[in-house]
Amino acid sequence: MSQSLKGQLYEALKRSIANGYLEPGLVLLEGNISEIFGMSRSPVRQALQRLHENKFIFRFYGRGYMVGDFSVEPIRRNLTANDFRALDEYSKIERTDTWRGIADIIEHDVVLSSIKGRFELNELQLAKKYNVSRTITHPILLYLQSIGVVEKVKYSSWSIVPLDSERLRNLYEARRQLEPFMISRATLNMSEQEIKKFIEKLEKTAEKYPNVEGGTLDELESDLHNKTVRMGGNLEIFNMLKRTYPVLLISKHILGSTVALPDQDPFFHDHLEIFTRMLNKEGELASQALAAHLARSEAKVQERLSDFRDNGALNIPDYLR
Known part of the structure:
Protein backbone atom coordinates (compact mmCIF):
# COMPACT_ATOMS: atom_id res chain seq x y z
CA MET A 1 0.00 0.00 0.00
CA SER A 2 1.66 3.22 -1.17
CA GLN A 3 -0.15 5.58 1.21
CA SER A 4 -1.40 5.42 4.77
CA LEU A 5 -5.13 5.16 5.36
CA LYS A 6 -5.29 8.80 6.40
CA GLY A 7 -3.46 9.79 3.22
CA GLN A 8 -5.76 7.74 1.02
CA LEU A 9 -8.83 9.14 2.75
CA TYR A 10 -7.56 12.71 2.44
CA GLU A 11 -7.09 12.31 -1.33
CA ALA A 12 -10.50 10.63 -1.74
CA LEU A 13 -12.32 13.39 0.16
CA LYS A 14 -10.38 16.14 -1.62
CA ARG A 15 -11.22 14.77 -5.10
CA SER A 16 -14.85 14.21 -4.17
CA ILE A 17 -15.10 17.82 -2.95
CA ALA A 18 -13.30 19.21 -6.01
CA ASN A 19 -15.61 17.30 -8.37
CA GLY A 20 -18.77 18.35 -6.57
CA TYR A 21 -19.83 14.93 -5.29
CA LEU A 22 -19.55 16.26 -1.75
CA GLU A 23 -21.53 19.44 -2.24
CA PRO A 24 -20.89 22.87 -0.63
CA GLY A 25 -22.52 23.07 2.78
CA LEU A 26 -22.37 19.31 3.37
CA VAL A 27 -21.48 18.53 6.97
CA LEU A 28 -18.76 15.87 7.38
CA LEU A 29 -18.81 13.90 10.62
CA GLU A 30 -15.92 11.81 11.86
CA GLY A 31 -18.07 8.88 13.01
CA ASN A 32 -20.10 8.73 9.79
CA ILE A 33 -16.99 8.57 7.58
CA SER A 34 -15.36 6.05 9.90
CA GLU A 35 -18.34 3.68 9.48
CA ILE A 36 -18.41 4.04 5.67
CA PHE A 37 -14.76 3.10 5.19
CA GLY A 38 -14.52 0.58 8.02
CA MET A 39 -11.61 2.28 9.74
CA SER A 40 -10.96 3.72 13.17
CA ARG A 41 -11.63 7.38 13.90
CA SER A 42 -7.98 8.33 14.20
CA PRO A 43 -7.12 8.36 10.45
CA VAL A 44 -10.48 10.02 9.72
CA ARG A 45 -9.78 12.75 12.27
CA GLN A 46 -6.32 13.37 10.80
CA ALA A 47 -7.62 13.48 7.22
CA LEU A 48 -10.33 15.99 8.18
CA GLN A 49 -7.82 18.15 10.03
CA ARG A 50 -5.58 18.23 6.96
CA LEU A 51 -8.52 19.18 4.71
CA HIS A 52 -9.34 21.95 7.15
CA GLU A 53 -5.75 23.23 7.14
CA ASN A 54 -5.83 23.31 3.34
CA LYS A 55 -9.20 25.13 3.36
CA PHE A 56 -11.26 22.45 1.63
CA ILE A 57 -13.54 22.24 4.68
CA PHE A 58 -14.25 24.60 7.57
CA ARG A 59 -15.25 24.55 11.20
CA PHE A 60 -18.62 26.11 11.90
CA TYR A 61 -20.98 26.59 14.82
CA GLY A 62 -22.23 23.01 14.65
CA ARG A 63 -20.57 19.62 15.10
CA GLY A 64 -18.12 18.42 12.46
CA TYR A 65 -16.77 20.21 9.39
CA MET A 66 -18.59 21.88 6.51
CA VAL A 67 -17.64 21.66 2.84
CA GLY A 68 -17.12 25.09 1.29
CA ASP A 69 -17.47 28.29 3.29
CA PHE A 70 -20.02 30.15 5.38
CA SER A 71 -21.90 31.53 2.37
CA VAL A 72 -24.13 28.42 2.25
CA GLU A 73 -26.42 26.79 4.78
CA PRO A 74 -25.23 23.56 6.41
CA ILE A 75 -26.57 20.38 4.81
CA ARG A 76 -26.91 17.59 7.34
CA ARG A 77 -27.38 14.08 5.98
CA ASN A 78 -25.74 10.72 6.53
CA LEU A 79 -23.15 9.99 3.88
CA THR A 80 -23.08 6.50 2.39
CA ALA A 81 -20.60 4.56 0.26
CA ASN A 82 -22.56 5.71 -2.80
CA ASP A 83 -21.33 9.26 -2.23
CA PHE A 84 -17.84 7.99 -2.99
CA ARG A 85 -18.60 5.28 -5.55
CA ALA A 86 -19.71 7.95 -8.01
CA LEU A 87 -16.05 8.98 -8.32
CA ASP A 88 -14.77 5.47 -7.54
CA GLU A 89 -13.06 6.77 -4.41
CA TYR A 90 -14.70 4.16 -2.16
CA SER A 91 -13.05 1.26 -3.99
CA LYS A 92 -9.66 3.00 -4.17
CA ILE A 93 -9.19 3.11 -0.42
CA GLU A 94 -7.70 -0.13 0.89
CA ARG A 95 -9.82 0.19 4.01
CA THR A 96 -10.10 -3.53 4.80
CA ASP A 97 -6.40 -4.31 5.28
CA THR A 98 -6.58 -3.95 9.05
CA TRP A 99 -9.79 -6.00 9.22
CA ARG A 100 -8.32 -8.81 7.15
CA GLY A 101 -5.09 -8.72 9.05
CA ILE A 102 -6.67 -9.60 12.38
CA ALA A 103 -9.84 -11.50 11.38
CA ASP A 104 -8.14 -14.88 10.94
CA ILE A 105 -6.12 -14.42 14.13
CA ILE A 106 -9.26 -13.68 16.16
CA GLU A 107 -11.16 -16.55 14.54
CA HIS A 108 -8.26 -18.91 15.30
CA ASP A 109 -8.06 -17.90 18.97
CA VAL A 110 -11.82 -17.98 19.50
CA VAL A 111 -12.37 -21.35 17.80
CA LEU A 112 -9.56 -23.06 19.73
CA SER A 113 -10.80 -21.49 22.97
CA SER A 114 -14.32 -22.79 22.26
CA ILE A 115 -12.92 -26.34 22.32
CA LYS A 116 -11.49 -25.75 25.79
CA GLY A 117 -14.73 -24.38 27.25
CA ARG A 118 -16.77 -21.22 27.77
CA PHE A 119 -15.02 -17.85 27.90
CA GLU A 120 -16.21 -14.27 28.07
CA LEU A 121 -14.86 -11.99 25.35
CA ASN A 122 -14.52 -8.27 26.04
CA GLU A 123 -14.81 -6.34 22.78
CA LEU A 124 -13.17 -3.21 24.18
CA GLN A 125 -10.14 -5.26 25.30
CA LEU A 126 -10.07 -6.95 21.89
CA ALA A 127 -9.95 -3.60 20.10
CA LYS A 128 -7.29 -2.39 22.52
CA LYS A 129 -5.11 -5.46 21.92
CA TYR A 130 -4.95 -4.81 18.18
CA ASN A 131 -4.93 -1.01 18.50
CA VAL A 132 -8.07 -0.60 16.37
CA SER A 133 -11.56 0.73 16.97
CA ARG A 134 -14.74 -1.30 17.42
CA THR A 135 -15.52 -0.34 13.81
CA ILE A 136 -12.91 -2.96 12.92
CA THR A 137 -13.61 -5.62 15.56
CA HIS A 138 -17.42 -5.46 15.59
CA PRO A 139 -18.06 -6.92 12.09
CA ILE A 140 -15.66 -9.76 12.88
CA LEU A 141 -17.64 -10.61 16.01
CA LEU A 142 -20.94 -10.32 14.12
CA TYR A 143 -19.61 -12.85 11.60
CA LEU A 144 -18.56 -15.22 14.39
CA GLN A 145 -22.01 -14.77 15.93
CA SER A 146 -23.72 -15.62 12.62
CA ILE A 147 -21.97 -19.00 12.49
CA GLY A 148 -22.61 -19.81 16.14
CA VAL A 149 -19.11 -19.32 17.57
CA VAL A 150 -19.93 -16.42 19.90
CA GLU A 151 -23.06 -15.01 21.55
CA LYS A 152 -23.73 -11.41 22.55
CA VAL A 153 -24.02 -10.95 26.32
CA LYS A 154 -24.18 -7.19 26.81
CA TYR A 155 -22.89 -3.95 25.31
CA SER A 156 -19.20 -4.83 24.90
CA SER A 157 -19.15 -8.44 26.13
CA TRP A 158 -19.59 -11.66 24.19
CA SER A 159 -19.58 -15.27 25.26
CA ILE A 160 -17.75 -17.99 23.35
CA VAL A 161 -20.06 -20.93 22.68
CA PRO A 162 -18.34 -24.13 23.93
CA LEU A 163 -17.72 -26.71 21.23
CA ASP A 164 -17.98 -29.96 23.13
Whole structure:
Protein backbone atom coordinates (compact mmCIF):
# COMPACT_ATOMS: atom_id res chain seq x y z
CA MET A 1 0.00 0.00 0.00
CA SER A 2 1.66 3.22 -1.17
CA GLN A 3 -0.15 5.58 1.21
CA SER A 4 -1.40 5.42 4.77
CA LEU A 5 -5.13 5.16 5.36
CA LYS A 6 -5.29 8.80 6.40
CA GLY A 7 -3.46 9.79 3.22
CA GLN A 8 -5.76 7.74 1.02
CA LEU A 9 -8.83 9.14 2.75
CA TYR A 10 -7.56 12.71 2.44
CA GLU A 11 -7.09 12.31 -1.33
CA ALA A 12 -10.50 10.63 -1.74
CA LEU A 13 -12.32 13.39 0.16
CA LYS A 14 -10.38 16.14 -1.62
CA ARG A 15 -11.22 14.77 -5.10
CA SER A 16 -14.85 14.21 -4.17
CA ILE A 17 -15.10 17.82 -2.95
CA ALA A 18 -13.30 19.21 -6.01
CA ASN A 19 -15.61 17.30 -8.37
CA GLY A 20 -18.77 18.35 -6.57
CA TYR A 21 -19.83 14.93 -5.29
CA LEU A 22 -19.55 16.26 -1.75
CA GLU A 23 -21.53 19.44 -2.24
CA PRO A 24 -20.89 22.87 -0.63
CA GLY A 25 -22.52 23.07 2.78
CA LEU A 26 -22.37 19.31 3.37
CA VAL A 27 -21.48 18.53 6.97
CA LEU A 28 -18.76 15.87 7.38
CA LEU A 29 -18.81 13.90 10.62
CA GLU A 30 -15.92 11.81 11.86
CA GLY A 31 -18.07 8.88 13.01
CA ASN A 32 -20.10 8.73 9.79
CA ILE A 33 -16.99 8.57 7.58
CA SER A 34 -15.36 6.05 9.90
CA GLU A 35 -18.34 3.68 9.48
CA ILE A 36 -18.41 4.04 5.67
CA PHE A 37 -14.76 3.10 5.19
CA GLY A 38 -14.52 0.58 8.02
CA MET A 39 -11.61 2.28 9.74
CA SER A 40 -10.96 3.72 13.17
CA ARG A 41 -11.63 7.38 13.90
CA SER A 42 -7.98 8.33 14.20
CA PRO A 43 -7.12 8.36 10.45
CA VAL A 44 -10.48 10.02 9.72
CA ARG A 45 -9.78 12.75 12.27
CA GLN A 46 -6.32 13.37 10.80
CA ALA A 47 -7.62 13.48 7.22
CA LEU A 48 -10.33 15.99 8.18
CA GLN A 49 -7.82 18.15 10.03
CA ARG A 50 -5.58 18.23 6.96
CA LEU A 51 -8.52 19.18 4.71
CA HIS A 52 -9.34 21.95 7.15
CA GLU A 53 -5.75 23.23 7.14
CA ASN A 54 -5.83 23.31 3.34
CA LYS A 55 -9.20 25.13 3.36
CA PHE A 56 -11.26 22.45 1.63
CA ILE A 57 -13.54 22.24 4.68
CA PHE A 58 -14.25 24.60 7.57
CA ARG A 59 -15.25 24.55 11.20
CA PHE A 60 -18.62 26.11 11.90
CA TYR A 61 -20.98 26.59 14.82
CA GLY A 62 -22.23 23.01 14.65
CA ARG A 63 -20.57 19.62 15.10
CA GLY A 64 -18.12 18.42 12.46
CA TYR A 65 -16.77 20.21 9.39
CA MET A 66 -18.59 21.88 6.51
CA VAL A 67 -17.64 21.66 2.84
CA GLY A 68 -17.12 25.09 1.29
CA ASP A 69 -17.47 28.29 3.29
CA PHE A 70 -20.02 30.15 5.38
CA SER A 71 -21.90 31.53 2.37
CA VAL A 72 -24.13 28.42 2.25
CA GLU A 73 -26.42 26.79 4.78
CA PRO A 74 -25.23 23.56 6.41
CA ILE A 75 -26.57 20.38 4.81
CA ARG A 76 -26.91 17.59 7.34
CA ARG A 77 -27.38 14.08 5.98
CA ASN A 78 -25.74 10.72 6.53
CA LEU A 79 -23.15 9.99 3.88
CA THR A 80 -23.08 6.50 2.39
CA ALA A 81 -20.60 4.56 0.26
CA ASN A 82 -22.56 5.71 -2.80
CA ASP A 83 -21.33 9.26 -2.23
CA PHE A 84 -17.84 7.99 -2.99
CA ARG A 85 -18.60 5.28 -5.55
CA ALA A 86 -19.71 7.95 -8.01
CA LEU A 87 -16.05 8.98 -8.32
CA ASP A 88 -14.77 5.47 -7.54
CA GLU A 89 -13.06 6.77 -4.41
CA TYR A 90 -14.70 4.16 -2.16
CA SER A 91 -13.05 1.26 -3.99
CA LYS A 92 -9.66 3.00 -4.17
CA ILE A 93 -9.19 3.11 -0.42
CA GLU A 94 -7.70 -0.13 0.89
CA ARG A 95 -9.82 0.19 4.01
CA THR A 96 -10.10 -3.53 4.80
CA ASP A 97 -6.40 -4.31 5.28
CA THR A 98 -6.58 -3.95 9.05
CA TRP A 99 -9.79 -6.00 9.22
CA ARG A 100 -8.32 -8.81 7.15
CA GLY A 101 -5.09 -8.72 9.05
CA ILE A 102 -6.67 -9.60 12.38
CA ALA A 103 -9.84 -11.50 11.38
CA ASP A 104 -8.14 -14.88 10.94
CA ILE A 105 -6.12 -14.42 14.13
CA ILE A 106 -9.26 -13.68 16.16
CA GLU A 107 -11.16 -16.55 14.54
CA HIS A 108 -8.26 -18.91 15.30
CA ASP A 109 -8.06 -17.90 18.97
CA VAL A 110 -11.82 -17.98 19.50
CA VAL A 111 -12.37 -21.35 17.80
CA LEU A 112 -9.56 -23.06 19.73
CA SER A 113 -10.80 -21.49 22.97
CA SER A 114 -14.32 -22.79 22.26
CA ILE A 115 -12.92 -26.34 22.32
CA LYS A 116 -11.49 -25.75 25.79
CA GLY A 117 -14.73 -24.38 27.25
CA ARG A 118 -16.77 -21.22 27.77
CA PHE A 119 -15.02 -17.85 27.90
CA GLU A 120 -16.21 -14.27 28.07
CA LEU A 121 -14.86 -11.99 25.35
CA ASN A 122 -14.52 -8.27 26.04
CA GLU A 123 -14.81 -6.34 22.78
CA LEU A 124 -13.17 -3.21 24.18
CA GLN A 125 -10.14 -5.26 25.30
CA LEU A 126 -10.07 -6.95 21.89
CA ALA A 127 -9.95 -3.60 20.10
CA LYS A 128 -7.29 -2.39 22.52
CA LYS A 129 -5.11 -5.46 21.92
CA TYR A 130 -4.95 -4.81 18.18
CA ASN A 131 -4.93 -1.01 18.50
CA VAL A 132 -8.07 -0.60 16.37
CA SER A 133 -11.56 0.73 16.97
CA ARG A 134 -14.74 -1.30 17.42
CA THR A 135 -15.52 -0.34 13.81
CA ILE A 136 -12.91 -2.96 12.92
CA THR A 137 -13.61 -5.62 15.56
CA HIS A 138 -17.42 -5.46 15.59
CA PRO A 139 -18.06 -6.92 12.09
CA ILE A 140 -15.66 -9.76 12.88
CA LEU A 141 -17.64 -10.61 16.01
CA LEU A 142 -20.94 -10.32 14.12
CA TYR A 143 -19.61 -12.85 11.60
CA LEU A 144 -18.56 -15.22 14.39
CA GLN A 145 -22.01 -14.77 15.93
CA SER A 146 -23.72 -15.62 12.62
CA ILE A 147 -21.97 -19.00 12.49
CA GLY A 148 -22.61 -19.81 16.14
CA VAL A 149 -19.11 -19.32 17.57
CA VAL A 150 -19.93 -16.42 19.90
CA GLU A 151 -23.06 -15.01 21.55
CA LYS A 152 -23.73 -11.41 22.55
CA VAL A 153 -24.02 -10.95 26.32
CA LYS A 154 -24.18 -7.19 26.81
CA TYR A 155 -22.89 -3.95 25.31
CA SER A 156 -19.20 -4.83 24.90
CA SER A 157 -19.15 -8.44 26.13
CA TRP A 158 -19.59 -11.66 24.19
CA SER A 159 -19.58 -15.27 25.26
CA ILE A 160 -17.75 -17.99 23.35
CA VAL A 161 -20.06 -20.93 22.68
CA PRO A 162 -18.34 -24.13 23.93
CA LEU A 163 -17.72 -26.71 21.23
CA ASP A 164 -17.98 -29.96 23.13
CA SER A 165 -18.62 -33.48 21.84
CA GLU A 166 -22.40 -33.23 22.21
CA ARG A 167 -22.59 -29.99 20.26
CA LEU A 168 -20.38 -31.46 17.54
CA ARG A 169 -22.76 -34.44 17.22
CA ASN A 170 -25.71 -32.05 16.91
CA LEU A 171 -23.95 -29.99 14.24
CA TYR A 172 -23.14 -33.10 12.22
CA GLU A 173 -26.71 -34.32 12.54
CA ALA A 174 -27.91 -31.01 11.05
CA ARG A 175 -25.41 -31.35 8.22
CA ARG A 176 -26.49 -34.91 7.44
CA GLN A 177 -30.12 -33.80 7.24
CA LEU A 178 -29.52 -30.78 5.00
CA GLU A 179 -26.34 -31.03 2.94
CA PRO A 180 -27.16 -34.21 0.95
CA PHE A 181 -30.49 -32.67 -0.10
CA MET A 182 -28.71 -29.52 -1.30
CA ILE A 183 -26.05 -31.51 -3.17
CA SER A 184 -28.73 -33.45 -5.02
CA ARG A 185 -30.30 -30.16 -6.14
CA ALA A 186 -26.91 -28.64 -6.96
CA THR A 187 -26.25 -31.56 -9.34
CA LEU A 188 -29.03 -30.19 -11.54
CA ASN A 189 -28.00 -26.56 -11.20
CA MET A 190 -24.23 -26.65 -11.70
CA SER A 191 -22.56 -26.63 -15.09
CA GLU A 192 -20.12 -29.32 -16.19
CA GLN A 193 -17.39 -26.68 -16.34
CA GLU A 194 -17.91 -25.64 -12.70
CA ILE A 195 -17.76 -29.23 -11.46
CA LYS A 196 -14.67 -30.03 -13.54
CA LYS A 197 -12.90 -27.00 -12.07
CA PHE A 198 -13.41 -28.36 -8.53
CA ILE A 199 -12.27 -31.84 -9.59
CA GLU A 200 -9.11 -30.42 -11.15
CA LYS A 201 -8.24 -28.49 -7.97
CA LEU A 202 -8.69 -31.64 -5.88
CA GLU A 203 -6.54 -33.76 -8.17
CA LYS A 204 -3.71 -31.21 -8.29
CA THR A 205 -3.70 -30.87 -4.49
CA ALA A 206 -3.80 -34.65 -4.02
CA GLU A 207 -0.62 -34.95 -6.13
CA LYS A 208 1.21 -32.55 -3.79
CA TYR A 209 -0.13 -33.92 -0.49
CA PRO A 210 1.11 -33.69 2.26
CA ASN A 211 3.09 -30.69 0.99
CA VAL A 212 0.06 -28.41 1.09
CA GLU A 213 -0.90 -25.43 3.24
CA GLY A 214 -3.82 -25.36 5.64
CA GLY A 215 -5.41 -22.55 3.65
CA THR A 216 -5.53 -24.80 0.58
CA LEU A 217 -7.36 -27.51 2.51
CA ASP A 218 -9.81 -24.93 3.84
CA GLU A 219 -10.47 -23.71 0.29
CA LEU A 220 -11.17 -27.25 -0.93
CA GLU A 221 -13.58 -27.82 1.96
CA SER A 222 -15.34 -24.59 1.01
CA ASP A 223 -15.62 -25.70 -2.62
CA LEU A 224 -17.90 -28.57 -1.61
CA HIS A 225 -19.53 -27.59 1.66
CA ASN A 226 -20.05 -23.90 0.88
CA LYS A 227 -19.91 -23.02 -2.82
CA THR A 228 -21.44 -26.25 -4.12
CA VAL A 229 -24.03 -26.54 -1.36
CA ARG A 230 -25.11 -22.96 -2.07
CA MET A 231 -25.88 -24.06 -5.65
CA GLY A 232 -28.65 -26.18 -4.17
CA GLY A 233 -30.74 -23.06 -4.65
CA ASN A 234 -32.50 -22.91 -1.28
CA LEU A 235 -31.12 -19.87 0.51
CA GLU A 236 -33.04 -20.61 3.73
CA ILE A 237 -31.39 -24.01 4.08
CA PHE A 238 -28.01 -22.57 3.14
CA ASN A 239 -28.32 -19.96 5.90
CA MET A 240 -29.29 -22.67 8.39
CA LEU A 241 -26.13 -24.56 7.43
CA LYS A 242 -23.99 -21.54 8.28
CA ARG A 243 -24.59 -22.42 11.93
CA THR A 244 -22.66 -25.66 11.35
CA TYR A 245 -19.48 -23.90 10.16
CA PRO A 246 -17.66 -24.48 13.48
CA VAL A 247 -17.23 -28.07 12.28
CA LEU A 248 -15.14 -26.89 9.34
CA LEU A 249 -13.28 -24.37 11.47
CA ILE A 250 -11.95 -27.13 13.75
CA SER A 251 -9.96 -28.68 10.92
CA LYS A 252 -9.04 -25.27 9.49
CA HIS A 253 -7.36 -24.14 12.69
CA ILE A 254 -5.97 -27.47 13.92
CA LEU A 255 -4.82 -29.50 10.91
CA GLY A 256 -1.31 -28.67 9.78
CA SER A 257 -0.66 -26.37 12.74
CA THR A 258 -1.68 -27.72 16.14
CA VAL A 259 -2.14 -31.26 14.79
CA ALA A 260 0.02 -32.79 12.05
CA LEU A 261 -1.60 -33.63 8.74
CA PRO A 262 -2.71 -37.28 8.53
CA ASP A 263 -0.59 -39.70 6.48
CA GLN A 264 -3.45 -40.32 4.08
CA ASP A 265 -5.37 -37.50 2.42
CA PRO A 266 -8.02 -36.07 4.76
CA PHE A 267 -10.98 -35.94 2.35
CA PHE A 268 -9.84 -35.76 -1.30
CA HIS A 269 -11.11 -39.23 -2.25
CA ASP A 270 -14.57 -38.60 -0.78
CA HIS A 271 -14.90 -35.19 -2.43
CA LEU A 272 -13.79 -36.58 -5.80
CA GLU A 273 -16.43 -39.29 -5.63
CA ILE A 274 -19.15 -36.73 -4.86
CA PHE A 275 -18.10 -34.40 -7.67
CA THR A 276 -17.77 -37.29 -10.13
CA ARG A 277 -21.33 -38.39 -9.33
CA MET A 278 -22.47 -34.82 -9.87
CA LEU A 279 -20.59 -34.62 -13.18
CA ASN A 280 -22.46 -37.74 -14.31
CA LYS A 281 -25.75 -36.12 -13.21
CA GLU A 282 -26.26 -38.81 -10.58
CA GLY A 283 -27.81 -36.57 -7.98
CA GLU A 284 -29.10 -39.29 -5.66
CA LEU A 285 -25.77 -41.13 -5.67
CA ALA A 286 -23.92 -37.86 -5.02
CA SER A 287 -26.26 -37.26 -2.09
CA GLN A 288 -25.56 -40.74 -0.68
CA ALA A 289 -21.80 -40.29 -1.14
CA LEU A 290 -21.93 -37.01 0.80
CA ALA A 291 -23.92 -38.62 3.63
CA ALA A 292 -21.30 -41.38 3.90
CA HIS A 293 -18.52 -38.79 3.81
CA LEU A 294 -20.10 -36.83 6.67
CA ALA A 295 -20.38 -39.98 8.78
CA ARG A 296 -16.67 -40.74 8.31
CA SER A 297 -15.75 -37.11 8.86
CA GLU A 298 -17.58 -36.89 12.18
CA ALA A 299 -15.51 -39.70 13.68
CA LYS A 300 -12.26 -38.01 12.61
CA VAL A 301 -13.26 -34.57 13.86
CA GLN A 302 -14.51 -35.93 17.18
CA GLU A 303 -11.10 -37.52 17.66
CA ARG A 304 -9.30 -34.24 16.85
CA LEU A 305 -11.63 -32.35 19.16
CA SER A 306 -11.03 -34.73 22.07
CA ASP A 307 -7.27 -34.79 21.55
CA PHE A 308 -6.98 -31.00 21.45
CA ARG A 309 -9.26 -30.55 24.46
CA ASP A 310 -7.08 -32.91 26.52
CA ASN A 311 -3.60 -32.22 25.14
CA GLY A 312 -3.63 -29.13 22.94
CA ALA A 313 -1.66 -26.10 24.10
CA LEU A 314 -3.48 -22.76 24.01
CA ASN A 315 -2.37 -19.31 25.07
CA ILE A 316 -5.55 -17.59 26.21
CA PRO A 317 -5.60 -14.03 24.76
CA ASP A 318 -5.95 -11.09 27.17
CA TYR A 319 -9.43 -10.25 25.84
CA LEU A 320 -10.78 -13.63 27.00
CA ARG A 321 -11.48 -14.70 30.56
